Amino acid sequence: MEKFDVHTGRAVPLRASNVDTDQIIPAVYLKRVSRTGFEDGLFAEWRKSDPDFVLNRPEYEGASVLVAGPDFGTGSSREHAVWALQDYGFKAVLSSRFADIFRGNSLKGGLLTVLLPQEVIDRIWAAVEADPTTEVTVDLVERRVRVPAADVVEPFELDDYTRWRLLEGLDDIALTLRHTDDITVFEGTRPDWKPVTL
Amino acid sequence: MARTMAEKVWEEHVVRRAEGEPDLLYIDLHLVHEVTSPQAFEGLRLAGRPVRRPDLTIATEDHNVPTMDLLAPIADPVSRKQVETLRKNCSDFGVRLHPMGDIDQGVVHVVGPQLGLTQPGMTVVCGDSHTSTHGAFGALAFGIGTSQVEHVLATQTLPMQPFKTMAVTVNGRLRPGVTSKDIILAVIAKIGTGGGQGYVIEYRGEAIEALSMESRMTVCNMSIEAGARAGMIAPDQTTFDYVKGRPHAPQGADFDAAVEHWKSLRTDEGAEFDAEVVLDADDLSPFVTWGTNPGQGVPLDAGVPEPSSFEDPSARAAAEKALAYMDLKAGTPMREVSVDTVFLGSCTNGRIEDLRAAAEVIRGRRVADGVRMLVVPGSMRVKEQANEEGLGEVFKEAGAEWREAGCSMCLGMNPDQLKPGERSASTSNRNFEGRQGRGGRTHLVSPLVAAATAVRGTLSSPADL
Ligand code: SF4
Numbered sequence: 001m002e003k004f005d006v007h008t009g010r011a012v013p014l015r016a017s018n019v020d021t022d023q024i025i026p027a028v029y030l031k032r033v034s035r036t037g038f039e040d041g042l043f044a045e046w047r048k049s050d051p052d053f054v055l056n057r058p059e060y061e062g063a064s065v066l067v068a069g070p071d072f073g074t075g076s077s078r079e080h081a082v083w084a085l086q087d088y089g090f091k092a093v094l095s096s097r098f099a100d101i102f103r104g105n106s107l108k109g110g111l112l113t114v115l116l117p118q119e120v121i122d123r124i125w126a127a128v129e130a131d132p133t134t135e136v137t138v139d140l141v142e143r144r145v146r147v148p149a150a151d152v153v154e155p156f157e158l159d160d161y162t163r164w165r166l167l168e169g170l171d172d173i174a175l176t177l178r179h180t181d182d183i184t185v186f187e188g189t190r191p192d193w194k195p196v197t198l
Numbered sequence: 199m200a201r202t203m204a205e206k207v208w209e210e211h212v213v214r215r216a217e218g219e220p221d222l223l224y225i226d227l228h229l230v231h232e233v234t235s236p237q238a239f240e241g242l243r244l245a246g247r248p249v250r251r252p253d254l255t256i257a258t259e260d261h262n263v264p265t266m267d268l269l270a271p272i273a274d275p276v277s278r279k280q281v282e283t284l285r286k287n288c289s290d291f292g293v294r295l296h297p298m299g300d301i302d303q304g305v306v307h308v309v310g311p312q313l314g315l316t317q318p319g320m321t322v323v324c325g326d327s328h329t330s331t332h333g334a335f336g337a338l339a340f341g342i343g344t345s346q347v348e349h350v351l352a353t354q355t356l357p358m359q360p361f362k363t364m365a366v367t368v369n370g371r372l373r374p375g376v377t378s379k380d381i382i383l384a385v386i387a388k389i390g391t392g393g394g395q396g397y398v399i400e401y402r403g404e405a406i407e408a409l410s411m412e413s414r415m416t417v418c419n420m421s422i423e424a425g426a427r428a429g430m431i432a433p434d435q436t437t438f439d440y441v442k443g444r445p446h447a448p449q450g451a452d453f454d455a456a457v458e459h460w461k462s463l464r465t466d467e468g469a470e471f472d473a474e475v476v477l478d479a480d481d482l483s484p485f486v487t488w489g490t491n492p493g494q495g496v497p498l499d500a501g502v503p504e505p506s507s508f509e510d511p512s513a514r515a516a517a518e519k520a521l522a523y524m525d526l527k528a529g530t531p532m533r534e535v536s537v538d539t540v541f542l543g544s545c546t547n548g549r550i551e552d553l554r555a556a557a558e559v560i561r562g563r564r565v566a567d568g569v570r571m572l573v574v575p576g577s578m579r580v581k582e583q584a585n586e587e588g589l590g591e592v593f594k595e596a597g598a599e600w601r602e603a604g605c606s607m608c609l610g611m612n613p614d615q616l617k618p619g620e621r622s623a624s625t626s627n628r629n630f631e632g633r634q635g636r637g638g639r640t641h642l643v644s645p646l647v648a649a650a651t652a653v654r655g656t657l658s659s660p661a662d663l
Contacts, residue, residue, distance in 0.1 A: 016519075017512040018391060018491050022630040027611045031262070031276035033236035033283045045632055070512060071392045073427065074491070075630060076609075077327040078234065079343035097392055100427055101327060104359075105343035159359070161219050172345070173245070176353045179214050179222060183250075183355055186224055188211040193317050193448035193456050194226055197294045198253040 001110045003034060003169035007091045008137040009064030012054050013125040019068060020075035021102060025084040038080055058131035067124050067136070068095040073102025073113075081096035082109045092138040094145065096121050107162050109171060112138055114156050123150045140166060200466035203397040203432055206586045207338040207463060211321050211353055211608040220357040220490050226320040228350050229306045230293065232284040233611070234325030238348035239287040251354045252292040253277045256315065257284060260305045261611050263298050265574050265601035277612065291351075291505040298654035304603040305576020307331040307545035311415065312579055314444025318433035318460040323350055328627065329428075334414035335441070336433035336463055338398070341422065346350040361427050362472040364397040369404040370479040375660055377555070378413035379547060379625070379644035381405065381477070383485035383495045389475055391493040394426030397473065400465060401431050405479035411440040419546045420627050423492040484659045486532050487629050487642040489520035494629075496532060498647065498659055504528040521632055524639050525619075530656050535641065539622040540571040540652040541634070542645060543601075544608040547625035549575030550583050552645040557589040559649035559660045560596045566655035571598035572614060574606040598652065610635045623651040 029041025046053045051167045054060055072095040073081060082105045085093065090111065096118040098106075107172065116124075127150035128134045137146040140163060145154050165172070201209075214222040227249075235257070242249070249255060262277035264270075272278035279557040281298075288295040302309055307328055310316045316332045322339035327345040330337035346356055361367060366385055386393075399421050406414070414431050421429030438457050441447045448456045449556075481555035487495040488502045494517070496503060505517035505528065521528065526535065542548070542556050553575065565571045573593045581603055584590050593600045607614040608626040616622055616638025625648050629640035641657060650658040 017516055020491070020628075020630050022628070022633055026632060027609050027635075030233050030611070031274075031280050033240070033280060035237045035240065045636065071425070074391055075327070075422075075628060077325060077341040077343055079237075079325075079345060082343070096394065099392075099425060100395060101341055101343065101422075105345070108343065108345045119302065121333075172357060173241075173247075173349050173352050176222065176349065176355060180353075182214045182222070183224070183353060187354075190224075190226075191455070191459070193452040194320070195317060195446040195448075196253040197227075197256040197315065197446075 001169045001171055004110055004112055004166045005141050006137065006139045007064065008135055009091065010062065010133060011065040011067050011124065011128045011136045012060045012063045013128045014054055014066055014068045015125060017069040018071045018074055021073055021078050021081040022075055024073065024081040025078065030078060030080050035083065036087060038084040041080070042084040042088045043060065053070065064089055064091045065136045065138065066090050066093045067121060067128065068093055070095060070097040070118060072098050074099040077101045079105045082106045082111050088110050094121060107166065110166060110169070112140060112166065114138060116145060116154055116156060120152055120154050123152055126150065200469035202465045202469045202471060203336060203400060203463050204338060204363055205431055207319055210319065211482035220359050220389060223321060223358050225350050225354055225356060226254060226509050227306050227310065227315055227322045228255045228346070229310055229322070229329070230255060231281045231326065232258050233261045233304050234281045234344050235287065236280065237344050238351055239291065240346040242291070242351055243264045247352045249291045249293060249351045255293050255351070257293050258296040258303050258306050258309050259298055261605045261609065263604040264612050265604050265606050265614060268298055268319065268602055274582055276490040292305060301578050301582065304580065305545045305548060305605055307419070308549060308576030309579065311335070312444070312577060314441055317441055317447070317456070318437060320464050327422045328419050330426070331344065331415050331419040331473065331545055333418040333421065333428050333430040334411065335437055336430055336460065338428060338430065340428045350376040362397045363398045364394060364473040364475065365471040366399050366401050366475045366477070366478045367403065368479050368486050369403045370405055371408065372405055372479045375646060376482050376484060377424060377644040377646060378416045380482050380485040381479065382417045383487065383492065383642065384482055385475070385477060386420065386424045386493045387495040388477065389424055391423060391491050393419060394424035397426050398428045398430060398511035399424070399426045401429060406431060407434065410551060411436055412549045414467055415549070416546055420492065423627055426633050432461045454497045461618040465515060484644060484647050486647065486657055488524065488526060488532065489517065490523055490631050492627065492629060492642060494520055495642065498532050498657060500532060502526045502528050502530045502532065533657060536656045537623045537641070537651060538569060538620045539616060540594050540623055540648050541607040541624040541626065542572065542648050543574030543576065543606055546627045547645050548574060548580065550580050552625065553580065553589050556645040556649035557592040559646055559663070560653065561592050561651045563596055563663070565652045569652055571652040572601060572607060573598050574601045575603050578603045607634050609633060623648050623657060
């Protein structure tokens, strides 16, 4: 996994609440068995059917921070939603509320989801819409989002452990396998009547 | 200290706890299907890692599978590739698989409970958000993403951040014609699609205790639609009776020992929840959705709401957008909304009880002209049982299509889809834009409402017949 420390980039204002993962990537794009190339599925329906959809607007091309409405990533647990955002070029998503599974998936995969008060999101939206070249800095080292053009210097919360893992770019499985002995000991204590499939 | 059921189950599965780190939880059962697993197996291969506990893992084919002509190869080459990939992965890594044509093939959340693999007090995960279904047994069951699927395959554990607990108490008794689907749609309409965020919900109260096991699964299934991590219901005699005698249930003295333990899992008297919601079952009536998220629902007796009636500006904007997508006018009585398609199935309402309830309504009647009704059993075993009880005949005689098991039109990954502009009454769990096919419009309903709607062609309850 790529390390994440400080990222600065232009932003896309996505003024919609309750954007579910079926919208982020419709089911037809889930049929691949590879791990890459999901960018074509990102918001595919909206990109196809609405010429004015933000991602179709040339002024937002190349942006790497998505500024979304509340309840982003609800619905299906498909991690493809995170992959599609990353494959498209997004490094961070800002919102006032994320669905739990989506948030978990994003932080595992190195897409930084940042929780900010809706009032701050509103200010960033306004600044980016007024000037699409506005730069947004997501600083994981200091746990702050800075948008000079909108006078935003806003701290955000992220637990120390996740922050450390992202800063180091560490894969969860390798970390857990360091504790294989603990797992084996635990297995010795499980009751015999627990079901097995084989 | 008094603890909730969710906290007890969590504590029993902590493999490792360290200051400043998430708890490492042991996973008792890992369910696998073709859509969210290929990249996980690929990850194992690349790292040279085996599946740690194939004996706690089980796979089935459900999301992509056709529900007709099972013996023909899957027509869509990409779907076929996903199914073939699962077969290869299961054979390479030694995982038990129930493929198409097998009696235990079906929607993963129907298969686990029917095999008796889902039991109280377990931790159950699957790369699928509706894993919450298994919480009906008093298991801690939640959906995970593909990198977590890989993590569980490799280690049989998951590092987990703690959750908050919410009690949803449903007092009173359901009136006839009102089902557990109506309970959960009413709960979601009340607390909103984000209302459960960060919580494990425990459903309790007289109305919940009175539910059958399968109805409880319907409630827990849709916990995720309220944003919750999981839903749980305390195990009781109904639960024990359901588990007893199933292929993977504990036997003899083991069963008694298990029951003893399961009884101890109930939330202690005086345990505190972080949030509480109370509902009265007597007030409930059949519920239907009008919008494009499961929180946008009203009683069938009501009309399509006015967007201006929502105080919150984002809810108002969402309502306007939803009405445009659904092509509905505010004020239209829900009963006047006519549908092209009725879908009876899914992990929410594709079990034998659901089929029985719908068949009872439809028996001796006809599906309305111009309406197509798809009946898709949750698993092949459900289908077999339904056929034994003559339910398949009832559906066929009424003019419905009696299909093979799978997710089918719940998400339209196989050929069972709505066409653009078509409208369905669906017993599934999600009415998102395009969920059942590009441009399709979905109204979520109970099996009883689905059956009555099929007969009348407009959203209806059995009382309207
Ligand atoms: S039936 Fe629907 S909700 Fe259930 S697992 Fe299949 S696609 Fe998901």
